Amino acid sequence: MFLIWVFQLVGLNSGFGLNSGLNQSLTYIWPLPCEHTSGNETLTVNPALSLSIIGHGGSFRILREGFRRYKRIIFKFSSGISVSKNSRRIRSLYDISALRIIVKSGSDELNKTEGKSVVWETIIEASTIYGALRGLETFSQLCAFDYTTKSVQISRAPWYIKDKPRFAYRGLLLDTDAFPLEVPAYPKLWNGAYSKWERYTVEDASRIVSFSYYLAWCTAGIHVMAEVDVPGHAESWGTGYPDLWPNATCREPLDVTKNFTFDLISGILSEIREIFPFELFHLGGDEVNTDLWDSFVLTDCWNKTRHVKQWLDDNKMKPKDAYRYFVLKAQEIAISKNWTPVNWEETFNAFAKSLNPRTVVHNWLGPGVCPKAVAKGFKCIFSNQNVWYLDHLDVSWDEVYYAEPLEGIGNKSKQELVIGGEVCMWGETVDTSNVQQTIWPRAAAAAERLWSTEEALSADNITVLQRLQYFRCLLNRRGVQAAPVTNYYARNPPSGSGSCYWQ
Amino acid sequence: MFLIWVFQLVGLNSGFGLNSGLNQSLTYIWPLPCEHTSGNETLTVNPALSLSIIGHGGSFRILREGFRRYKRIIFKFSSGISVSKNSRRIRSLYDISALRIIVKSGSDELNKTEGKSVVWETIIEASTIYGALRGLETFSQLCAFDYTTKSVQISRAPWYIKDKPRFAYRGLLLDTDAFPLEVPAYPKLWNGAYSKWERYTVEDASRIVSFSYYLAWCTAGIHVMAEVDVPGHAESWGTGYPDLWPNATCREPLDVTKNFTFDLISGILSEIREIFPFELFHLGGDEVNTDLWDSFVLTDCWNKTRHVKQWLDDNKMKPKDAYRYFVLKAQEIAISKNWTPVNWEETFNAFAKSLNPRTVVHNWLGPGVCPKAVAKGFKCIFSNQNVWYLDHLDVSWDEVYYAEPLEGIGNKSKQELVIGGEVCMWGETVDTSNVQQTIWPRAAAAAERLWSTEEALSADNITVLQRLQYFRCLLNRRGVQAAPVTNYYARNPPSGSGSCYWQ
16 A cells, blocks of 8 residues: 655746646546546656655665666656756755655554655655555656756646555466476476577576566566466476376376376475475466366376276376376365365366365456355456457457456455456467567556546546557667557557557 | 688698588678688687787777677677686687777778787787778678577688778668758757657757767667758748748659749758758659659759749749759759768750769669669669568569669660669658568678679579578577568568578
8 A cells, every 4th residue: 555645835937838638637646546636736856855764664775776766767758968966056946855654564554644854745655665656656657758958857736646456366377388497306397498509497497586686677676477377288297207197198287197297396396495485385286187078188198008097097096086196185285285165167167066175266267256255265367268368469458457356346345356367378379579568558458447446446447448558669778679459469560650659 | 802711730620510401612601701711620710809909090990889789780699608708727628719800091901910829829810990990890700609609609710801891882762751850950850750759859860860870779880871852852941931832732852943942942952951961962853753754753853843843934934944943053052061962863865964973863763764874984882672662562572682773774885984872761661660571681682782793693693592591580689670571461460480590
């Protein structure tokens, strides 16, 4: 939760005229805050903007780093214009020369403080350092470079913004589509990469985690959840360890009969526990062909491999029983490493009663699964493929935007079990050269759904497209290659030359 | 011109085994050097690689900056692995710990030097700092991170590479497709931008020039040529100065009758002369509708506007005469500012005899123009739209690659008048979100055509595709979002998941 105040203590500012061509009555903040009020003043912001942080919450490194990043973004276009830093004369030219962040960790009680020495007071007050980081993002979106005066301005001041996210879990899945991660105890595992150059070392993985948490463009404070998908989608593991395949020609699901299979899973999870400190861990469990799902592309290797069939018979199991056995055993391993397991919805659909009650059910096949999962007391993540699978290139921004994770769930306490949602960027239709355009701006549409309250959005209803177009251009300015918003079929060429703001 | 040597003084190295999946006999350097020989050793490169520069050539800032950039690129994947810098013990673990650059400015005579204190000697010897920069690029391409040993290696050492570009002018056109540049003397000119946020200040323009020269990713040493296209394609100028339009409804070509038109051109060129120090300046001159080209989309405003028609009659001119009059007058202005004018081929096609003999003719309409231009003593730039217009999304990499700027020019002294070529990225089919994918890797195909000798390429003939695929992945690793090479129709989704090296 955070508050932003940009308010005037003494009225001295005259303001600059703006002539934007955009509807000035809209609030161009993405995602839209819970509450905000604004005025009619235009303020200038000092390129030598200073930061002071007050409060509790441990190290403020993440905040100071964040401020440094946002300052570079805010003043990107004015950085070539020389300003004598901190000189009294220069400071007096700007309305805003200082930003104060107040962190009241562990408490939701936010108090108004008073400024004394500056004309305009700019304060972010937050419960946690993460709230303060989100507040910095919002503050950065209030700032815009004005080409006429060549200064960074905040229009429509004074601002009062009160905000917090609607859902705690707001995710983006990035598919590596192979097994490229180094696991030192099983050094042949990453032979499952596409080539010897397309791999992640342990150091790479750790850097991804710490980059996301400390430095990621722009907002940081991001957790990384790893997925080790068993028993299906693990064919690449057998490149280095063929014993994991039921047989040489029928390669998935993983061989359920061998101790080696589970020793290896346990070994992987032990080794990567240090890399991924986040409390959730994804165990997959999707698209396993047992007799439940005949239409899936995977062949039923378990029934067709002699020693596996024998083992099934010995244990009086059918393939679907072995599937349950496998998933539950993997869950035990993850829980023993102090992880909360996440599993794709097939596991819930197949054996809800046996699933560990701590399981977070990850929806994807279609609508209506989270209502069933929360009815049985499970937590749920919404990723309905019809709307939130970004590899579906024909899903338009508004289909993404108007998806509702709580659809079909009326009960308030059940609603709280939907921890949030995740847009999924599977690898089949992208590579490194176009993944940004395929993710953005559609991921931003989902982000507002997950962040902003229905009340705030319904008040601002008709403005979504123009606000998203504005935000897409902001992403472009920040170096994210977000595609045009209304571009049917992601990544088509624009319909002609023209402004970013029209697309 | 530059030489790179990686050679062994004392044989101590044992080498590491490689198993790349790629054809190891190919030379994965793009563009292909004039001459190279290689061996069978694999060497390790110290992450604390040091640089020493010897020679003449003024400031070596550009080289030191370049080395710093390339070092970050070369050791990108190993930077998380801690190494005690410069400790004697660590140095002895690596085969290569030092790079020497010898710049012999103004001379093509390159001498072999000897190393004494290290086992492997790595030297770039160049005539100029620019040659040395290109040598750094080549050196960086010799280095590859090996995931097994987690070290940067040079395979196939020792290397001896001798190189220089085939053409001096190797260009990429980036279209802004509006008039977004600030010209302080004419402050309403940049009202011709698409919006108030999509503009370049004078400071922005200067930063683009200095970035290209000093810092551009990766090779720097790039000149920026500006284009002010007159008298056509200047409709946007009239947004701020409607007097430039023949009349309010017929807006281009610029009004040829008014002194204001030429005063403004002179004013623009005066103001931007300081920003763009490069000796060439592009005056456009394309797609002007006179009675010569009835099929062009522009209406013939000059004939249809009463005061312009009157002026034409008074001066006994037809529109095509006024077109010549306009272009020649603009050339005089550019030359008076100490610029060499570049003009699109229409000017040459229409009035070759009147064109200033210093004019560089810029081909685009099709093949066969440079042969005519050089026959008449003009310099020429090759940009045949059938092969080198990147907005033609259906032009495949090999059509770009096998284009030949000297086609139809047998005479050696005439060949030398073709100063090079330029791929053109016009704005109609791209925006900021996909311009990188549309430019790369096809621009690289043209780059090799412009850099590498026919002799070198014919020796390496069958390997082009695999080498370009490798280079495209290198671009991706360096953060350039180059599209798959064989992707018919630029920017289509990949045909499925898989390795970068297969695409």
